Amino acid sequence: MKAQKGGKTAVIGRRQLLKSVGAASLVATCAAPWVARAKAPYELPKLPWPDDALQPMISATTIGFHYGKHHKAYVDTLNKLLADAPDLADLSIEELITATSGNPNRVAIFNNAAQMWNHTFYWNSMRPNGGGKPGPSLLQRIEADFGGWDSFVNEFFKAAQTQFGSGWAWLILDGGKLKVIKTSNADTPIMQDKPPLLTIDVWEHAYYLDYQNRRTDYIKAWLETLANWEFAQQQLDKAKG
Numbered sequence: 001m002k003a004q005k006g007g008k009t010a011v012i013g014r015r016q017l018l019k020s021v022g023a024a025s026l027v028a029t030c031a032a033p034w035v036a037r038a039k040a041p042y043e044l045p046k047l048p049w050p051d052d053a054l055q056p057m058i059s060a061t062t063i064g065f066h067y068g069k070h071h072k073a074y075v076d077t078l079n080k081l082l083a084d085a086p087d088l089a090d091l092s093i094e095e096l097i098t099a100t101s102g103n104p105n106r107v108a109i110f111n112n113a114a115q116m117w118n119h120t121f122y123w124n125s126m127r128p129n130g131g132g133k134p135g136p137s138l139l140q141r142i143e144a145d146f147g148g149w150d151s152f153v154n155e156f157f158k159a160a161q162t163q164f165g166s167g168w169a170w171l172i173l174d175g176g177k178l179k180v181i182k183t184s185n186a187d188t189p190i191m192q193d194k195p196p197l198l199t200i201d202v203w204e205h206a207y208y209l210d211y212q213n214r215r216t217d218y219i220k221a222w223l224e225t226l227a228n229w230e231f232a233q234q235q236l237d238k239a240k241g
């Protein structure tokens, strides 16, 4: 891998680059199996279910725009941007997000890379006939870390409801404890080496065609009928190694 330094071309190893941006531990704990080996040019990951599978809570029309237009645009834009950034071309999507996070010269690459990753994680965070409570193992963990199931639901609901403008609410593993956080725009917990278990997209494009301004109804339907707790359990198992 080549990098410009002091007017000369310096050859640095991929491992050295990752070490310099602190990405090695991230890759070990957060790499998602459906995109971990992806490198530029990236492909739009397939949906885990048909585009009408979440109806009536989320319509096929919403999925058509959200996945077919918005998610696809992030992938297409990222590929165009990376064509002019050969020093980043060899990174996985997770490594790319970490390497560009906080770099004012790489804002566009970060935004599109993180949005590509976040959306893939979001699709997998939902399933037909989902929602309600998780299986006994994850349920006990949530009850212990949040002080009860209802406390978790209230916290997650509040995070999704109060995220001002565009963003996400997440269930994450942070320092060995489950926590709820919210992030703005494209920001993602994998920037901070905090493995996510589940996420809800609260950008308006996620719900406006079906719910207009009623974000609360979208969050309620999501928690009650769509949350994919089997996926969350898989992420927790993987994060614990």
Ligand SMILES: [Fe+2]
Residues within 6 Å of the ligand: 066, 070, 119, 201, 203, 205, 206
């Ligand atoms: Fe979205």
